[in-house]
Amino acid sequence: MTYNELSSQIFLKQSYLCVGLDTDPLKLPRHLLTESDPVFAFNRAIIDATADFAVAYKPNIAFYEAQGPRGWESLQRTLDYIPSECFTIADAKRGDIGNTSSLYARTFFDPSAAGLDFDSVTVAPYMGHDSVTPFLQYDGKWVILLALTSNVGSADFQRQPVGEQELFEIVIEKAQTWASHEQLMFVVGATQADVVSRIREIAPDHFLLVPGVGAQGGSLAEVSRRGLTKAGGLLVNASRSILYASSADDFADRARAEAQALQVEMAQYLAEL
Numbered sequence: 001m002t003y004n005e006l007s008s009q010i011f012l013k014q015s016y017l018c019v020g021l022d023t024d025p026l027k028l029p030r031h032l033l034t035e036s037d038p039v040f041a042f043n044r045a046i047i048d049a050t051a052d053f054a055v056a057y058k059p060n061i062a063f064y065e066a067q068g069p070r071g072w073e074s075l076q077r078t079l080d081y082i083p084s085e086c087f088t089i090a091d092a093k094r095g096d097i098g099n100t101s102s103l104y105a106r107t108f109f110d111p112s113a114a115g116l117d118f119d120s121v122t123v124a125p126y127m128g129h130d131s132v133t134p135f136l137q138y139d140g141k142w143v144i145l146l147a148l149t150s151n152v153g154s155a156d157f158q159r160q161p162v163g164e165q166e167l168f169e170i171v172i173e174k175a176q177t178w179a180s181h182e183q184l185m186f187v188v189g190a191t192q193a194d195v196v197s198r199i200r201e202i203a204p205d206h207f208l209l210v211p212g213v214g215a216q217g218g219s220l221a222e223v224s225r226r227g228l229t230k231a232g233g234l235l236v237n238a239s240r241s242i243l244y245a246s247s248a249d250d251f252a253d254r255a256r257a258e259a260q261a262l263q264v265e266m267a268q269y270l271a272e273l
């Protein structure tokens, strides 16, 4: 999916919601456990319930890998089920020496390899340019680089001062020499809303993938007011607050209501642009 196509979807759906598919087999509603693939049955119901309000879906790969081969099958079925107009993110947080990164990229981007055809993959910047560029060799595919994460541990390295800057700012500046805003996004936690304006000075056009609203307590209002651009420019993720709004038979209805509430709020912020 191109930058303009993603931007168009945001204004068409009046939403920059990304639904995180962090599907934990231990948290599934009991009535789904008799399904042949309970994880996929859950994801299918969540996608059906939220697709009107979401422009992106982000399966967190850890939740699937932890299930072994069954998990990879659930992931494949889920990816195939996501509507084609939605942007897909493999939240895998990969990155290694170049030849290894090439194989990670092939896993998520080349359907003739592992069968997966994601639009994007999250990548850790720590090993530098040659660990990231193999992911950029695929036309139409995106790298979403971890810049300033939502967890408290982001203070350990990402917020360390380096000269006049903090380390995450150097990551954002340097990475822009590797790819344009048409192929590169940055992860910025919603819990770090206070620095989103500063990030917009360094990266005015890049999409930001923003996890941390909902269960982690980040503010959608603050991130939106500081991070939205004329192209949209944000994908705000919510996982647990949508997936596990209810653990009973009404889980899909409750997930839909949570997603709709976020979309309605997002539409207000888009109207203020």
Ligand SMILES: O=c1ccn([C@@H]2O[C@H](COP(=O)(O)O)[C@@H](O)[C@H]2O)c(=O)[nH]1
Pocket: 020, 022, 060, 091, 148, 149, 150, 151, 187, 188, 189, 211, 212, 213, 214, 215, 216, 237, 238, 239, 240, 241
């Ligand atoms: O900085 C980061 C980077 C990634 N994540 C991921 O996003 C979701 C958040 O889930 P919630 O349930 O909405 O808190 C999850 O997959 C994380 O691994 C993040 O939270 N922060």
